[in-house]
Every structure is written in C-alpha cells, then in structure tokens.
Amino acid sequence: MGPLRDFRPPRGILVASSITAAAVTYLAALGRLELLTTGNFASSQQVTAGADLQVANLRPAAEQQQQQHQQHQQQAHQQQQPSGIDTGLALSRLEFEKAGAYPQVTSQRAAAGIDDGVVAPQQQQQQQQRLVFEEKLQELASAADREDEVAHSRLLWERRWQQLWPGQAWGSEPKCQEWQASIRPRDFRSTWVEERLRGLPAQSGVEIGACQLRVSMPDNVQMRYVDKSADAEFLKSQCFAKDGAQRPDIVDDATRLALIEDESFDLLVAAHVLEHMQDVLGTLRHWLRVVKKGGLVFLALPDLCDFKYPFGDRLRLVATPAHFVEEFQDQNASRRNFEGHVLEQGVSVAGIDSLRAASGLPALNRTGNLEDLESITRNFVAMNADADRLTTKMTVPLNLAYSTMEHFGSYCEDHPHNVHFHLWTRNSMHGMLSAATELFRPLGLTFVVEELHTAGRTEYNMQELRVALRRTG
CATH class of the missing domain: 3.40.50.150 (Vaccinia Virus protein VP39)
Structure with missing residues (x-):
C-alpha cells in the first residue's frame, strides 16, 4: 500500500x-466570488465591507426585520453595540430565513437523540436546521475575527452549496x-x-x-x-x-x-x-x-x-x-x-x-x-x-x-x-x-x-x- x-x-x-438566489446575492456581497473560484480569498475586511454594501440593497421589509433583530440583540446584550461582522451575520440570517434556505443537515443535538420539545416533525427539523445554521454563523464571525482564511473559505463554501463540508x-x-x-x-x-x-x-x-x-x-x-x-x-x-x-x-x-x-x-x-x-x-x-x-x-x-x-x-x-x-x-x-x-x-x-x-x-x-x-x-x-x-x-x-x-x-x-x-x-x-x-x-x-x-x-x-x-x- x-x-x-x-x-x-x-x-x-x-x-x-442547488443554490438559492438569496444565497448568491449574499455571497456576491460578501467576498468577490470571482476571486474565490480561482483559489484566491477575500480578506475579512473585504467580507465586512461586502456585508455593509448589502445593507443598501435590502428591501424595506427586510430592513424592518433587521432593525427588529438588532433591537432584540441590544436588549439581550444591554449596551453592547454590534460590530460590522455582526451586522453581516444578521443580514445573512434574514436573507436565509426569507428564502427558507437552511442547510439540509441534521444537527448534532438531534443525532444524539436530544428532544428540544414536543413539536411537529417538520417544525422540529426546521428548528434543528436553524440551530446548526446559527452555529455556523457564529463560527463565521469567529473565523473572520481571527482572519482565518481556511476556516472562513470553508464556511463560505457551505453557504453557496447549502451543505455542511464533509x-x-x-x-x-x-x-x-x-x-x-x-x-x-x-x-x-x-x-x-x-x-x-x-x-x-x-x-x-x-x-x-x-x-x-x-x-x-x-x-x-x-x-x-x-x-x-x-x-x-x-x-x-x-x-x-x-x-x-x-x-x-x-x-x-x-x-x-x-x-x-x-x-x-x-x-x-x-x-x-x-x-x-x-x-x-x-x-x-x-x-x-x-x-x-x-x-x-x-x-x-x-x-x-x-x-x-x-x-x-x-x-x-x-x-x-x-x-x-x-x-x-x-x-x-x-x-x-x-x-x-x-x-x-x-x-x-x-x-x-x-x-x-x-x-x-x-x-x-x-x-x-x-x-x-x-x-x-x-x-x-x-x-x-x-x-x-x-x-x-x-x-x-x-x-x-x-x-x-x-x-x-x-x-x-x-x-x-x-x-x-x-x-x-x-x-x-x-x-x-x-x-x-x-x-x-x-x-x-x-x-x-x-x-x-x-x-x-x-x-x-x-x-x-x-x-x-x-x-x-
């Protein structure tokens, strides 16, 4: 051997x-896809800048939802102000929620047999998918803060293909x-x-x-x-x-x-x-x-x-x-x-x-x-x-x-x-x-x-x- x-x-x-239009829109704002597809990678500053550009392109309904989400964050964290990457994550979450484009995966909690409540199977699956996606968003924030290009690029790949990396x-x-x-x-x-x-x-x-x-x-x-x-x-x-x-x-x-x-x-x-x-x-x-x-x-x-x-x-x-x-x-x-x-x-x-x-x-x-x-x-x-x-x-x-x-x-x-x-x-x-x-x-x-x-x-x-x-x- x-x-x-x-x-x-x-x-x-x-x-x-397949990949949703919402995911494409967000990825285009995030990181200059034409660079990534040739093996290059945008820095975390470029990603943050791309996320800020996305703010101007959201429809009024999405802006209202995003404002509500920010208010909820402020209440939960008192006087803590969201950073640029936090804003990008909030926008990403909104876009994926509107499109229903959560990754088709099973959460680790579900795999371990943990029941998060008595809910309908479809709702439970959505809840599990949401949990996994929220975890991935937090990983993205952490990766961007560390400027860890490898971890960051893997997470962006997951966004595009709506799959967890093998x-x-x-x-x-x-x-x-x-x-x-x-x-x-x-x-x-x-x-x-x-x-x-x-x-x-x-x-x-x-x-x-x-x-x-x-x-x-x-x-x-x-x-x-x-x-x-x-x-x-x-x-x-x-x-x-x-x-x-x-x-x-x-x-x-x-x-x-x-x-x-x-x-x-x-x-x-x-x-x-x-x-x-x-x-x-x-x-x-x-x-x-x-x-x-x-x-x-x-x-x-x-x-x-x-x-x-x-x-x-x-x-x-x-x-x-x-x-x-x-x-x-x-x-x-x-x-x-x-x-x-x-x-x-x-x-x-x-x-x-x-x-x-x-x-x-x-x-x-x-x-x-x-x-x-x-x-x-x-x-x-x-x-x-x-x-x-x-x-x-x-x-x-x-x-x-x-x-x-x-x-x-x-x-x-x-x-x-x-x-x-x-x-x-x-x-x-x-x-x-x-x-x-x-x-x-x-x-x-x-x-x-x-x-x-x-x-x-x-x-x-x-x-x-x-x-x-x-x-x-």
Whole structure:
C-alpha cells in the first residue's frame, strides 16, 4: 500500500445540488466570488465591507426585520453595540430565513437523540436546521475575527452549496500553517528505519501491505510480509504495480492479524496502510499486540498538510481524537460513519482539478475506464510532474461542487480499500495516540511514542508523517 495505492480515482452517480438566489446575492456581497473560484480569498475586511454594501440593497421589509433583530440583540446584550461582522451575520440570517434556505443537515443535538420539545416533525427539523445554521454563523464571525482564511473559505463554501463540508461531524480545521516550518529534510523510509535498527542483535519483523515498495532492512533483520491475498493479479491491481508486488508470507486481515500470535515479532512496519483502516485504534491495538515488549511499530502516513500533495487531501478536515475513541469503543460507529468517510474521499479526488485550476494547470484527462491501470498511472505521473507548480494556498475554492464530491465518492463504496478513511496532521496524530494510551492500558497494552515527525517529499514519497512506537508492556 505505497503511494501509488492511494490515488485511484473513484466513479459514481452525479447528484444535483442547488443554490438559492438569496444565497448568491449574499455571497456576491460578501467576498468577490470571482476571486474565490480561482483559489484566491477575500480578506475579512473585504467580507465586512461586502456585508455593509448589502445593507443598501435590502428591501424595506427586510430592513424592518433587521432593525427588529438588532433591537432584540441590544436588549439581550444591554449596551453592547454590534460590530460590522455582526451586522453581516444578521443580514445573512434574514436573507436565509426569507428564502427558507437552511442547510439540509441534521444537527448534532438531534443525532444524539436530544428532544428540544414536543413539536411537529417538520417544525422540529426546521428548528434543528436553524440551530446548526446559527452555529455556523457564529463560527463565521469567529473565523473572520481571527482572519482565518481556511476556516472562513470553508464556511463560505457551505453557504453557496447549502451543505455542511464533509467530515464536519467529527472533524476540525487542520491549522497547517502553525507548524510547517518544522518539517525535517527529506529522506527515504528505509533510511529512517535502518538508522534505528542497524547494529542491533538479530531481529524478526513483519510488514503489512508492502505492495511494490517494501521498506528495505539491514542484514540483521529477517522480515515476513502480510497482505489480504496472495493472488498475483489481485495484488497487481490493488497495488497499481505493473511489475507485480511483494508476495505475502501470511494472508490475513490487517485490521486484526488473527493468524499472528501475541508478541511474535520484534518490529512491525506499515507504510500508508493505517489511513485505509476504518477502526484505526482497533487496528493499532492488534499491531502492537503482535510486537514483543520492547519492540517497535513503524508507521508512515500521508501528511494532510502537504502543500504540494497532488490530490485534494489537504482540503479535508482532520478527525478529532474523540472520533477515533468512538469508533474504537462502539463496534457500530465505523459502519454509521462509512458514508461520511466515503464522501470525504470524494473531496480528495474532486479536489485534484480544483487545485489544478487554481494553479493555472489543465484538468486531468479522465476519459476511459476509471479502473484501467494504464490511465490511472498516467494521471499519477502527470500529477507528480506538476506538484511543484501547485498553489500553496489552503483555502477551499467555491467552484468545488458538492455533486462532484458525491460523484467520485460513490465509487468508493465498492472499493473501500482505496479510501483514506482518516488523515492526520502531526498535532492530531499526537492527540489520537495520547487517547490510545489511556484506552489500551486497561487491556494490558502500554506503549510510548519515540518519534513523531514530518518528512519532506522525495522522488517516490509524498510528504508524510512518520511515527515510531515502542511497546512497553
């Protein structure tokens, strides 16, 4: 499951999306849409100015409603005066109320089974939608105050398409700009692993999903390989390897490793595998289980904050630690979240051409059979060739259609092995591993994080997170 395994473009059924005239009017006033659709983004000052311009264009009835709303705010907050962005939010709320254009989503309170009163189902749904929309408006105000372009652009996208951004139920903003300067110089995975193992006594190791890019080991390490099939043609198709892939010694499911006994190996390696697991912590538990006390687990994963990664992963939200805990503790959680994760994968694939358009690059040639290995390989080579020309801006283009995400995401329902169910930043990985230490301890499984860093791109590898865990008990 090396880098080539991570990019197969999905296919699916186009689903139409619509946007109201009221939403268009407000967005035009808010932020110069022509800039946003090319990957640029208006500053919070421009947004505020756009909201002020909208005041003059409201009909008298809307002005009266807006005045009533301001009076209500003044009563609630006594002498507090609304700021420019508060005015913009009030106008936005009025426009959406008049058009009935609330996002078609279910609130988190409803998902949790919280009943806000005995009301008719339709009224309750409207109440739930209103609650979510009010929360999003407050987030918009907060984002504008922080001048957080990424969060701000995502909220504007939600306004246009009247949909919550995929992954909102369990995701948060990656905040990639806060730590990009700490990326280590580029090196190869083999170099990283060998430096830690060379000179040690004889070691036994196992690598999961090596495909055609197995990690080279020093002479003192004897490796075995695990994959879910030993069929050469199957491995060739799944690994996107023209010349074949590493034939496994053990045919087993990577999520449980049921055929491997506890403490069987000194080390375990998994490069670009964990992101394909639905229950990440459940999988990690079994990977640690088969390693001896004092042994190491080496993980390499895509870095969501890779500015030059040629796919749209970097447009996605990052899952919170609580999400991984839920899927570990509740056996049905991964099943419930499956469609949402599939849609997130749709973001990754649909984002390719949006990023290319924002960078002045032509769209990829997607003609022919999307399952054809030759066409996939050509696209991969073309994307990597243009990687250094991709824009470093992380904002979400407004022209990234929701229906396009659904179109590509639907393919993944039948090809879950190609889905990035989860992605991480360095900070989010640290949070997830901290949660895992508490969850695993009652199970008699303890570990420490010996390394967690970001490695720069190489000719063969994307920028990636690298983690070294040592089992302690």
